[in-house]
Amino acid sequence: MANKTLTADFLKGMAIKIAKKRKPRTQEELKRELEELDPIEEDEEPPIPKRERVRTYRLCPYLDTINRQVLDFDFEKLCSVSLSRINVYACLVCGKYFQGRGNNTHAYTHSVSxxxxxxxxLHTLRFYCLPDNYEIIDSSLDDIKYVLNPTFTSEQIQSMDCSDKLSRAIDGTMYLPGIVGLNNIKANDYCNVILQALSHVTPLRNYFLREINYARVKRPPGDSSFLLVQRFGELMRKLWNPRNFKAHVSPHEMLQAVVLWSRKKFQFTEQGDPVEFLSWFLNALHLALNGSKKADSSIVYRSFLGHMRIYTRKIPPIELEDRQKEALLLMAEYQETVTDSPFLYLTCDLPPPPLFKDEFRENIIPQVNLYTLLQKFNGQSEKEYKTYKENFMKRFEIMQLPPYLILYIKRFTKNTFFTEKNPTIVNFPVKNVDFGDILTPVVKEQHANTMYDLVANIVHDGEPMKGTYRVHVLHKGSGKWYEMQDLHVTDILPQMITLTEAYIQIYELRTS
Structure with a gap:
């Protein structure tokens, strides 16, 4: 007994000696130690008093009340009561968003009532039980976290184009990752078809599936155009998510970023032109990624940028006499000029439709071969371009083909009074399109391969400015073609694609 008392007194004395030798702690050191014992979450607004913060982690008895059927993380992350974007929580029972979790906050009030x-x-991806206010740590909630923020490894991305594995949604619907419908909020189908088509451009998709690829891009202070890049990346990850709760995605946040950064030029309440949206979107993405005029400055230019040479000569006025025309042609103003121009897509002109009906009193639907349209870019065919006072003749010569070639088939002609649609059907092969036929022998030698395969085809149906858009995309994993019109997704035979009124096409260069 005496030995035990001696040992206790000895340890107590040693503890007192160690305490005396320790340097006195400053106010900052004490404050730091207190914060380590009870860390403050930076995203909490308004802050919760320390006496109300509970640090114990335990299983929650209310996990069986979670309703995954109503969870939808596609919409803007703001409180349904205060419309604030700060410190927003999603109720996993009803799916609504509320702010805060301390006393008298909207989430706290909702949990009690x-x-x-x-x-x-929605920011930290941490689960809490209210009003008891403790954090829930449970691996059964990982699927909810993954739906909110899907992540992909390099191995998963590389195997995407080799897999035809179906995924099952919460309601039992089977779907292919990448082949999911996009919700049409009102009149945003012209945006949906472009986003669907771009999601099947392999290098662009692979780049945006890994957030680390663009997370380190630095923009000038006060510039928030990078939001467009983040929203597009989120949409790509949701479209290719193999563990989604539903077989469709709503592009609500993506479209809000488009409306904001296009300064309301593109709305989702009014029908627009996919070509204008495509041109603006690719350039906006390129600039937001700190792209420059260099061909390898962004993933957009690395995928779509090609180069052409434009030959331009001015035409003398028709009303002049031959002698006056000859005199004008000797002037420097009327000499042919050569300019090098980059391009993200090529504009193909359709021949004018026939004015007369056939013997059965029905309109003749003309047809034209794709190679006929591409003769515009062989460097020899001239086309006249008119302005309000001058006329020009132009020739186009392709100098460099991009890895992904976008063709815009110009179907609409606008004048002062109305817009007219050209219904001409373009005959094109789905595979083995040789664009080397329009290149000069010298330029063709610089290209290792000029064979392209179609990967996306956008179609316009109906009257000009009032019709609807749909898109055909190739799922490489299964080798099948699918037609997508907003939420409607069906498979389609490749032979049927060539019978449609093609508007925009994306071709992929064969690497082997």
């Missing part, structure tokens, strides 16, 4: 207890912080 409706007896909904499980909430997810």
């Amino acid at each position: 409706e007896s909904h207890h499980v909430f997810l912080n």
Whole structure:
């Protein structure tokens, strides 16, 4: 007994000696130690008093009340009561968004009044039980976290074009990742077809599936155009998510970023032109990624940028006499000029439709071969371009083909009074399109391969400015073609694609 007392007194004396030798702690050191014992979450607004913060982690008895059927993280992350974007929580029972979790906050009030207890912080991806206010740590909630923020490894991305594995949604619907419908909020189908087509451009998709690829891009202070890049990346990850709760995605946040950064030029309440949206979107993405005029400055230019040479000569006025025309042609103003121009897509002109009906009193639907349209870019065919006072003749010569070639088939002609649509059908092969036929022998030698395969085809149906758009895309993993019109997704035979009124096409260069 005496030995035990001696040992206790000895340890106590040693502890007192160590305490005396320790340097006195400053106020900052004490404050730092207190914060380590009770860390403050930076995203909490308004802050929760320390006496109300509970640090114990335990299993929650209310996990069985979570309703995954109503969870939808596609819409803007703001409180349904205060419309604030700060510190927003999703109620996992009813799917609504509320702000805060301390006393007198909207989430706290909702949990008490409706007896909904499980909430997810949409920024930190941490789960909490209210009003008891403790964090829930449970691996069964990982699927909810993954739906909110899908992530992909390099191995998963590389195997995407080799897999035809179907995924199952919460309601039992089977779907192919990448082949999911996009919700049409009102009149945004012209945006949906472009976003669907771009999601099947392999290098662009692979780049945006890994957030780390563009997370380090630095923009000038006060510039928030990078939001467009983030929203597009989120949409790509949701479209290719193999563990989605539903077989469709709503592009609501993506379209809000488009409306904001296009300064309301493109709306989702009014029908627009996919070509104008495509041109603006690719350039806006390129600039937001700090792209420059260099061909390898962004993933957009690396995928779509090609180069052409434009030969331009001015035409003398028709009303002049031959002698006056000859005199004008000797002037420097009327000599042919050569300019090098980059391009993201090529504009193909359709021949004018026939004015007369056939013997059965029905309109003749003309047809034209794709190679006929491409003769415009062989460097020899001239086309006249008119302005309000001058006329020009231009020739186009392709100098460099991009890895992904976008063709815009110009179907609409606008004048002062109305817009007219050309219904001419373009006959094109789905595979083995040789664009080397329009290149000069010298330029063709610089290209290792000029064979392209179609990967996306956008179609316009109906009257000009009032019709609808749909898109055909190739799922490389299964080798099948699918037709997507907003939420409607069906498979389609490749032979049927060539019978449609093609408007925009994306071709992929064969690497082997």
